Amino acid sequence: MARNRIRLSEVAREAGVSPATVSRAISQPDLLSPETLARVRRAADHLGYRPDAAARALASGRSMTIGAVMPTLDNAIFSKALQAMQAQLAEDGYQLLVASHDYSKAAEAECIRTLLARGIDGLILVGAERIAEAAQLLTQSGLPVVMTWCAPDGAPSVLVDNEHAGLLATRHLIGLGHRRIGVITGATRFNDRQRGRYRGVRLALEEAGLTLPPALACEQATTLAGGRMGCAQLLDLAEPPTAIVGGIDLIAIGCMVEAQARGLAIPADLSVAGIDDLDMSAHVSPSLTTVHVPTARIGTEAARMMVATLRDEPGPTTLTLPVDLIVRRSTGPAPARG
Amino acid sequence: MARNRIRLSEVAREAGVSPATVSRAISQPDLLSPETLARVRRAADHLGYRPDAAARALASGRSMTIGAVMPTLDNAIFSKALQAMQAQLAEDGYQLLVASHDYSKAAEAECIRTLLARGIDGLILVGAERIAEAAQLLTQSGLPVVMTWCAPDGAPSVLVDNEHAGLLATRHLIGLGHRRIGVITGATRFNDRQRGRYRGVRLALEEAGLTLPPALACEQATTLAGGRMGCAQLLDLAEPPTAIVGGIDLIAIGCMVEAQARGLAIPADLSVAGIDDLDMSAHVSPSLTTVHVPTARIGTEAARMMVATLRDEPGPTTLTLPVDLIVRRSTGPAPARG
DNA sequence: TCTTCGTTTGAAAGCGCTTTCATCCAGAGT
DNA sequence: ACTCTGGATGAAAGCGCTTTCAAACGAAGA
CATH class of the missing domain: 3.40.50.2300 (Response regulator)
Incomplete structure (x- = not known):
């Protein structure tokens, strides 16, 4: 991780305000008077300031990062969902940390463990089947989880039937x-x-x-x-x-x-x-x-649900997306009995 | 990010050593005497200690996270490379932060910017074409970069011809x-x-x-x-x-x-x-x-090269993977002139 | 005019870990 | 016996930011 050259305190000095004010300019601009805000912004732009994600995460307890554990990325349905998920999360200022386990339960548990250790704010999973250890890790972490494709009744999830x-x-x-x-x-x-x-x-x-x-x-x-x-x-x-x-x-x-x-x-x-x-x-x-x-939508909706949960917004906690038959040319009447 | 209940200092107390020793047990076990190491490990296991990634990142300046910017995940060649990359990085203890831009240069620059801000240790990119802003961000960040598929001569890269x-x-x-x-x-x-x-x-x-x-x-x-x-x-x-x-x-x-x-x-x-x-x-x-x-290998090798660079291991900084013609049934002699 | 309140800002205490630097000690060298 | 060396450990100072808490101020109410 490249040490950023410019620190928040330097922006504060440049703008003639306290570090606290600069911090607020970043995360809660409403609290500042328009003039102060503008002054801080100008100073930050001028110096090319970039907040340090690790420091923010440590101080605030939020990493703005969501983990996703997929069976594999090497299958259009999952990579497509992931793509949509990532796009939606990016829109809300979140980043996606990806892991895949290639349909191995043990590997999945390992993925969950490392992702958890990596400090994520939420976790998106595929399906609901996993070894006890993984399930336990999840509950005891208390982390918001959204399951996709499949889930037990009542668990926060974006499902298809x-x-x-x-x-x-x-x-x-x-x-x-x-x-x-x-x-x-x-x-x-x-x-x-x-x-x-x-x-x-x-x-x-x-x-x-x-x-x-x-x-x-x-x-x-x-x-x-x-x-x-x-x-x-x-x-x-x-x-x-x-x-x-x-x-x-x-x-x-x-x-x-x-x-x-x-x-x-x-x-x-x-x-x-x-x-x-x-x-x-x-x-x-x-x-x-x-x-x-609706593969891509599963990704989008899972991301949305995750963000809503993190923001404590009320809303449905499970969503079932419709599936429809698409009749094309590969099916036809049964051949007449020989 | 779930606040971990158990802190390093508690492990230290439990093991009867200083926090510094516990820290070393995690990241530089060689420095400790076998007995101390064992004692610390036992205490950590016993308490279920999990280091806080953000704190480690802040204190050490390393996030153990590699960013990857892909054109899209919704294409087997990239998702396959990504899959391989992720697997290899995981093996070396790194995590993959993914972003995709859907073949938009502006979106790619934005991906690079957010990934940079997110505090990554290295960045893996596809191709070498990007807008000046993105290129500048990269050089001024001084972050290790590995390009894949394509790259200018001499740049660290895993290529195919x-x-x-x-x-x-x-x-x-x-x-x-x-x-x-x-x-x-x-x-x-x-x-x-x-x-x-x-x-x-x-x-x-x-x-x-x-x-x-x-x-x-x-x-x-x-x-x-x-x-x-x-x-x-x-x-x-x-x-x-x-x-x-x-x-x-x-x-x-x-x-x-x-x-x-x-x-x-x-x-x-x-x-x-x-x-x-x-x-x-x-x-x-x-x-x-x-x-x-060799799509998957591009991912693996890029990950390897990244890790080698981060570890200051010497080694080739560009690698060109071979491509081979595979003759199957879709090609045959030109039809005789009509 | 004096209190009360809300708004805007600053001071300072951490967040949980890493990392010098210093210390201590045992054994090697003379 | 006495210094020197190197290995093992501890003390303590941050890493760069967020977030109470308190202060300062102007406006509004009495």
């Missing part, structure tokens, strides 16, 4: 006449988002009186390659599905790639639906039917 | 007999990476005695949609190219999508090559011929 998303995608396929529907999700073990979506799929099937044979459900990495592998697995079955739901768009797109590589036409031979609505999903060929999840 | 990447992709197409080669880059105005790649393309064409008619070069957003639009533009020409180089994979993939949507076969009717080698590029259909850019 993952179950509903799975439900919408599956209902759509059922409505098109599909009866044999496969599902490929990401690992559900440390991922309540994927679990919720999977539940939604099952729910829709049950509603329609259909069953999900175990062979038609598989877990894969949440990547395009994972989607390809999962699709290959399902298509190799003696009775392959006529439609597949991907737990995230990346998987669904992988499915399409694999199916097309095998000479299948989409949606004539196989319908594919995803969940997320990535930017690219509208542009792949055929365009992907999916459930839109 | 963007020009060479463009060259490799284009030579490959020329080698396949293509003579009418189109190129779609991202905006080159505030993007020295894309400019370098474009230069490489021109260079390869010149080498082969070919020209690049202005109509065959276009700039588009660095997205899949941008690639589609650019491809449409080139294919609508009276004399469309037989091969297209995309400034980044995302554009190249967009090209393929557009061409396929128009009923063209790849590579029979049109060859497409990209630069980056995204994860997905191996999995799209047909798989994309591209130039591999």
Whole structure:
């Protein structure tokens, strides 16, 4: 950390006021008379004064820094949310300290620990599943926390109804006449988002009186390659599905790639639906039917909620964002019975 | 920032030593006798002591925080580099403070300013183009800076030879007999990476005695949609190219999508090559011929270089990572003359 | 005119840690 | 036996800012 050359006290001297006044000029300008304020400002500009963040943090107990712990940045949905979060926080004068754990619970706990030690004013998390140690750290720190995507009832959070998303995608396929529907999700073990979506799929099937044979459900990495592998697995079955739901768009797109590589036409031979609505999903060929999840908004709203909490502004402490089915070209009527 | 309950002085009392000793136990354990060290550690563990980052930063002048300014996080190449950077920094006990500017020079300057004010120990940047104000801020701050992807000669940096990447992709197409080669880059105005790649393309064409008619070069957003639009533009020409180089994979993939949507076969009717080698590029259909850019390694190495600099370790101050042509299925021999 | 109040400013005490500098002591050297 | 050396520890002075608390002042009320 570069020692700033100019200190607050020097600005005070230059402006002919006390250090306290300069401090107030920075953080509570209303308290000063317009003339004094102007004089201080002029002096500060003149000297090129920049307050020292560490000193402010130490003296005030606030660091103006929010921590965010994400599963990974290497996935459009999280990096997009992070991008939006950062933009919103910057607008309110906060900075974002980022950590990612690559879907490891232990690593997540470590992230939380270091972020906590680093002196943050609030913490934004993804999902609500974590080891006891991490949860305990959080509660005993008393730090404001906002969870995203998933959270237990009542916890401050910005959510999407993952179950509903799975439900919408599956209902759509059922409505098109599909009866044999496969599902490929990401690992559900440390991922309540994927679990919720999977539940939604099952729910829709049950509603329609259909069953999900175990062979038609598989877990894969949440990547395009994972989607390809999962699709290959399902298509190799003696009775392959006529439609597949991907737990995230990346998987669904992988499915399409694999199916097309095998000479299948989409949606004539196989319908594919995803969940997320990535930017690219509208542009792949055929365009992907999916459930839109307002990823960027999750970031924005989480940031807003965090700032509101820190400012003691009243307001809703949980927010559920809507998900919508976007019907595109990758889904169509079930093929006639052979 | 949650006020930590336990202070260093309390640990000192518990351990029966002076605060100075506890401080040394944390940051310079070698200075202490093994017994004292153990005693202090025990006391600290027992009380659940966590040092206050702001106080350490203020007293020591080091914040153990590195800032990174990226164009956007909403692009796999940057988020991947960031992910790697973060992982490496975490290993060395540093934290990452992230900001992004969405390809705006003014916003970038603002990012640099706030990051500087936030008290960071070093700054990692992408590219070397920025407004004078930002450049001046950097030099007068005297902060260690590492640039990535692009940088002027001699500046501490982790680079890739963007020009060479463009060259490799284009030579490959020329080698396949293509003579009418189109190129779609991202905006080159505030993007020295894309400019370098474009230069490489021109260079390869010149080498082969070919020209690049202005109509065959276009700039588009660095997205899949941008690639589609650019491809449409080139294919609508009276004399469309037989091969297209995309400034980044995302554009190249967009090209393929557009061409396929128009009923063209790849590579029979049109060859497409990209630069980056995204994860997905191996999995799209047909798989994309591209130039591999070690994105994650850029992040890792930049982090390493930063830490080495901060520790005053000797070592190379610029590092150029190799790029390699990866031939896949999206490129093939030029169609026979009609 | 005298009190009361609100507004604006200053004095000074920290915030929790790091870091000289000084001290102490044991063993090495003579 | 006596100085010298180096390692281990402590005392204390900040790091640059915020924030009570109190003072000073002019205006308003009695």
